[in-house]
Amino acid sequence: MGVREITVRINGKTYAGRAEVRKTLADFIREDCGLTGTHLGCEHGVCGACTILMNGDAVRSCLLFAVQAEGADLMTVEGLADGDQLHPIQQAYWDHHALQCGFCTPGFLMTTQAFLREHPHPTEREIREALAGNLCRCTGYQNIVKAVAAAAEMLAAGRSGAPGGAAGDDGVASEDRA
């Protein structure tokens, strides 16, 4: 049976393992590397819970075989925080109650990370489009959209907010929203 040695870098650390060629990258990250923050919600590339960064791009780790990531540089949710200090995106999600059950959250965080690097000053429209490849069943997305906007501001200001601060008020929309 096709078993390969696989070496990847995840969050700056090298992981080496042996896996069948049919093993998905998501399963390899979770089972062989022990990084269970990356979640599987559908295994057919729709829900986005397994989103990670591969060489900087947001990708579905359920739609890659581990063997394809040989030599790649990966980032998972575990790589966001700097020690005890949450990443500004994580902080913004916390401040704005952008998660409930937390299962989809790692995927959203990784999507947000890639998105804000490309769009440091996004509009609400851009945020909503960028998040549309991730499903959340708890939040109705409202607070996630707010968190991404807030994270953009925090990152732009080059600081991270006070932990556990109070959240802002609800935005009020108009029916003329494009």
Add this chain to the structure above:
Amino acid sequence: MKLEGTNSLPAPVETVWKTINDPEALRRCTPGLKELKEVGPDTYQATLQIGVAAVKGTYAGTLAITDKRAPAHYKISLDGSGGAGFMKGEGIVDLEPHGDGTLLKWAGDIQIGGLIAGVGQRMLGGIGKMLIGQFFKCLEDYVGGGT
């Protein structure tokens, strides 16, 4: 999934009747047929590999022809199961003289179940229609080639 159609074949009714009862014609024209073994009068054990591109399922089952009224009418039934689910089809075939040739009218009902039904619904209807179309087109050629 109910499907129907009409094909015009360039041969007299009797020739067409013979063809559509000929195991060799069935063997050649049934899409994806891997194996057809006669196990009784008008009853065959069939193995089919059906699908498109990488999406193919292997089904093992029975093909039978019943309700025969030569040379104008029969019922053909097919059922099979495999890893991707199961399929069950029934078709009524009627032959009518049409000028020098024959009008072949068919009406079928295909049930597809299991994995493929739940996942492939977007294209299943179209693909089913296409495969049946291929079957009768092939018969048309077969009859055409035979005359």
Add this chain to the structure above:
Amino acid sequence: MSPHVGARITRNEDPALLRGRGLFVDDVRLPGMVCAAVLRSPHAHARINRIDARRALAVPGVLAVFTHADLGELGGPLPKLIPHPALTYHKTQEPLASTVARFVGEPVAFVVAEDRYLAEDALDLIAVDYTPLPVVESLQEAAVPGAPLVHADMPNNVCAHYTQRVGDVERSFARAAHRFRERLVIDRGTSSPLETRGVVASWQPQTRQLDIWDSTQAPIPIRNGLAAMFHLPQAGVRVVAPDVGGGFGCKVMMFYPEEILVPMAALRLARPVKWIEDRREHFVATNQEREQIHEAEIAVDDDGLILGVRTTFLYDAGAYCPYGIIVPIVAGTTLPGPYRIAHYHCEFRAIFTNKTPVSPYRGAGRPHGVFVMERLLDRAAGELGLDRAEIRRRNLIQPNEFPYDVGVIYQDNAPLQYDSGDYPRCLSRAADMIDYARWGARQQANRAAGRYLGLGIACYVEGTGIGPYEGSRVNVEPSGKVFVATGVGTQGQGHMTVFAQIVADVLGVDPRDVSVRTGDTTAFGWGTGTFASRAGVVAGTAVSLAAEAVREKTRLVAASLLEARPDEIELEHGRAFVRGAPARSLLLGEVAAASNPLRFTMPRDWEGPGLEATRYFAPPRGTFSNGVHACIVEVDPETGMLRVRRYVVVHDCGRVLNPLILDGQIHGGVAQGLGGAVWEKLVYDAQGQPLATTFMDYLLPTSEEVPPLEVGHEETPTPLNPLGVKGAGEAGVIPVAAAVAQAVEDALQPFGVHITEMPLSPNRVRQLVAEARRSL
């Protein structure tokens, strides 16, 4: 006034989840663990003649294949929950079907292998010989005499027939100036939490201890049931619902087959066993909801005052009814809503079909009841030329009419009585928020520009916070940190925070210093589960009562240490001090340490060591939240595409514990409601084959579909619990279909489109427009 309860406090549970350090069932890894997979029936109805697993067992790494024949006494029908006198055929499935499979997805064999890949390889190699049996898929057809039978030992497919009557409906209708009748259809959907179901079981023969991790909303009943089935003491079974990735009702079954099969395999193989449902399985093997067909009628006078309402409806139970008839009872008892209805007739038949069983999904019948009532009011308003908001206003129960007896028996078997509320206030606030008064002009201006916009406004009352009871233990440790345990697990509702807020206020500590454990039977072993919008109300009150008991104990101990009277002791900022003499104070942790000395004798009125107390709360009956939703929808009549432009919620769930979390609950509910109104539909073909078993075909709304949501809170406290709180978990979803239907109808008013069904696909909207055009 309390500083923490009522504040927008961010959640205690978030940092771990944000770092990817949660523990979901699939994250549990144990030495020697093996994986399971389930072989499921591909037929909606079939006799099982023979199962041949020899080829599967020959695969290296495949440990076992279990079929019904291997289950022994575990093979019998699963427990029957919530019996009811009207439920004449309470059918439940076997963990593995013995002779007949009755829906696509029903478990037939259970494979255990070294990993999930191998287990799925083995599934491919199990040969099952089926004889297909006649299938009945459609609810309407299943109810007709002579339909194929789902259960051969029944005379028909009716498992329950139940009628409730208030007043004299026949007379009220006979005397009414106007009667309007509608046939209203709501189709099937599913809760689809992002985490599917999953179970891990581990058996330690040396200690005879069975440990279970289960993505369930009800770990304690699971523990109790497993102990009985496996003949183990309850103390020998631990069930943990760790982080649960959403539930919304579908994870509150006791039991799903896998919840028995996984522990069974772990016991027999003496290896830890993991089973994680995959998404495709979830679409067939996890309970579904929503399908009902109502024949409803309203009688009104010339002023639009309701004289009577009646509905006769069919409820699709699926192939089995483990959860009884809770959903149709809730639908029928939610229907009257905030309106004065003196005469009401509600009758339903629960029908078996060859489809996945039904149990409550967020709303649990409430959206149906509201859809029917609101559609009837819209019809009456339209026919009488009355304004939609006005007809509602005229019929609302007034604030001085509480407690208000609706006259029917609710799901908790108690007479349904509304405890409190201000319905007119909610309606007028929602109307203000959506700028109802100027709607006509705005709509006209848009129409002139070729845009079809419609407004919908719908009211509801939601039964929440039902019994029987919940409990909690609160304990202050010598570190000064407070530990709270309760039986109700969390699936994202924020229990770790809201319960901490309650305790923080009572004990004068920071909510971040209060650590809450839920969903672990060793931490707290009494309780029922998280469902019916009850955790905050019932467990929240228990937490509050336990914290108060700890406070009194703290006062007692601190008083003796500080040489003061207990009633002079106050608690604040993590300290106990003498009122008026803050210098005479102790850290809470010091009091805790002193309450559990290693030597000395205890005082005479001592009631046990430590600053710890356990309390229970059993509400006398449910408490009723209410609200109004309003939305603006744009419809493209050529393509049938809908776009929700604005969505407004005014909601009253009594005293608000944490507005941040409450808003989140509302947002998520509305999104699910919109899903059910527009995108989500579990389509089956006539042979009972489910055609939407992926996220490509079952369409959860995304951030592009869900509009920005505007939420306003009213607070009418309930007299039924000391906190004054009502439930909120399901509120967001309840009136969405009703509001959207009205808005679409309003938008397409120039075409004369009439909406009587949910969900509304673009294809269907377009079809309705085309039909209406033809009939013009």
Add this chain to the structure above:
Amino acid sequence: MKPAVFEYFSPQTVEEAVALLGEYGDDAKVLAGGQSLVPLMNMRLARPPVVVDINRIESLAYIRDEDGGLRFGALTRQRAAERSPLVAARCPLLRDALRLVGHVQIRNRGTIGGSIAHADPAAELTAVLAALDGEVTARGPQGDRVISARELFVTYLTTSLEPRELLVEARFPAPPQGAGWSWMEVARRHGDFALAGVGTVLVLRRGTIADARIGLIGVGPTPVRAAEAERGLIGQPPSEALWEAAAEAVRDAVSPDGDIHASAEYRRHVAGVLAQRALRESLSRVQEAA
């Protein structure tokens, strides 16, 4: 939902890949972006015995402006094409269509060649290729073969590529400067497979339509080029009545199948509606450019 066993090869060059395909033929499946293939494999609907992963063939990822059109190496990621200033300048229709391919995470992996070779009749790229008279190059044991879009798409998920051939390049002729374009589709949700979609190009000379292109997806077993509708436009001055006539011709040109999301009748109707709107938008872009 885990894939069945397969044998895996990861060739470094096109020659190696073609040799592998030559050796395994029908048993082999090319893995490019994998965004359609891997879900099918996870569900075990596709069980190729051999997977030839071309992702390590770096020479297959390029975008070039040559011979009046854009040439894409088969392994060019959709996201790279979508963000390419060259694509935006030379073929904005392609860029607009690409934006609606799944979601960004899908386009980060999905490739130009993979989408075309997969031949999903709802895939945006197929209709753009058809509308622009594009072509692909296939390399097989006998060397290179050029296949026009018209000949490429056979039916659902089926192309005229031989099992032993590898699609190595796709060419999209660029519309002339000043051409108007539009991509429009109706999907249940953002990023879903289109229930119907249409791409149009309009070229005007002295107030009359000199060239018109209409390509459609989601309305049959292959992408559809509405040639009859195009002929009805050419030589005419643009007008609402003309768009309406084109819409009718589009409806005649398609033979969609229904599914659980939309009936054949709906798809046909909407194909016309979208064609009309797309032509209108194309004209406004011509006028903007002028």
